[in-house]
Amino acid sequence: MSWRSDEALEQARDFDGLLITPGPDLTYFTGLKPPVTERLTMLILRHGETPHLIVPRLEKPEGIDAETWSDGDDPYELVARRLGRGRYAISDSAWAMHLLELQRPGLTFTSMTKALPMLRAVKDADEVERLAAAGVAADKTFDAVKELRFGGRTEKDVAADLARLLQENGHEQVDFTIVAAGPNGANPHHEAGDRVIAHGDMVVLDFGGLKNGYGSDTTRTVHVGRPTGEEQEVHDIVRLAQQAASDAVRPGVECQEIDRVARQVIVDAGYGEFFIHRTGHGIGLETHEPPYLVRGETQPLVPGMCFSIEPGIYLPGRFGVRIEDIVTVTPDGGRRLNNTERTIVTVV
Numbered sequence: 498m499s500w501r502s503d504e505a506l507e508q509a510r511d512f513d514g515l516l517i518t519p520g521p522d523l524t525y526f527t528g529l530k531p532p533v534t535e536r537l538t539m540l541i542l543r544h545g546e547t548p549h550l551i552v553p554r555l556e557k558p559e560g561i562d563a564e565t566w567s568d569g570d571d572p573y574e575l576v577a578r579r580l581g582r583g584r585y586a587i588s589d590s591a592w593a594m595h596l597l598e599l600q601r602p603g604l605t606f607t608s609m610t611k612a613l614p615m616l617r618a619v620k621d622a623d624e625v626e627r628l629a630a631a632g633v634a635a636d637k638t639f640d641a642v643k644e645l646r647f648g649g650r651t652e653k654d655v656a657a658d659l660a661r662l663l664q665e666n667g668h669e670q671v672d673f674t675i676v677a678a679g680p681n682g683a684n685p686h687h688e689a690g691d692r693v694i695a696h697g698d699m700v701v702l703d704f705g706g707l708k709n710g711y712g713s714d715t716t717r718t719v720h721v722g723r724p725t726g727e728e729q730e731v732h733d734i735v736r737l738a739q740q741a742a743s744d745a746v747r748p749g750v751e752c753q754e755i756d757r758v759a760r761q762v763i764v765d766a767g768y769g770e771f772f773i774h775r776t777g778h779g780i781g782l783e784t785h786e787p788p789y790l791v792r793g794e795t796q797p798l799v800p801g802m803c804f805s806i807e808p809g810i811y812l813p814g815r816f817g818v819r820i821e822d823i824v825t826v827t828p829d830g831g832r833r834l835n836n837t838e839r840t841i842v843t844v845v
Contacts, residue, residue: 513583514543520590521782537572573598586612614787619801631713632834634666647844652676656689659704668706675703682817696722699816712780715835716821719842732841738762738808739820746831752794759808768810777805802826
């Protein structure tokens, strides 16, 4: 825990300290995953001080040095006394009820993402390999699901197959299984429903979860039967945009440049108005975390950053196409953590 605490405080020189609550931040610093409840748990990191963990007495982890409080005590006063006055960054996952109870004259708070947007953005070698293992598991899931029948089944049925296969391939948690057939594919975050998948449908498959605590997130677009010329063309444009953006990854390039490269391919092909979201997001302990590949984000890429590259084209009332890989920045370029085929896959 110590080196990560030291590194975080070095980034937080403009703050008096950091307040870490249950969720990905606390797991990052301590490995702990306590329940998220109305009882306050908080790790306090202050310059020049030993990290201090405050937990409910009935939830104290074995073998961990922590200050406890009991039901009937005021844990907020306990925290406030340690903080005194000052400016603190607090985890985005902190409950409003906890933050409001900590309000005191002379104490101000800023969200962790706003204060330290790159806190967890650069992964160490172990984190990258965990993400790589999650990517391999997601690839195996796609390789298995594409061999199943799609036609005549509902989106929910295929989504259930994806969830089952993710678990069979080592995911302890399934976070999402988007199955968007035909016109539903024009909604990037469509929830799998009762629509029966038909011959001639384009089907967007976007799925992922956690394996060994780190996320997977991949998208492939398949077609039930042979695609039309237009469907093939749109898929090829998205594939070329995804390839161009992946090839542009290297240290020092601004995040927004990866978005620009992908978007330019789609704009030049005449579909710019139908690419309606950013090109990518960071991934790690959470599926969505900094850095974000979006216009206006000038943060340079750094070796160890891991993020999605997922351009798409969405034609309302007709179909959609998205192709997504997780990519990590290496000292001299980028490494894809998803490696299933990106050409259009025909299913039955």
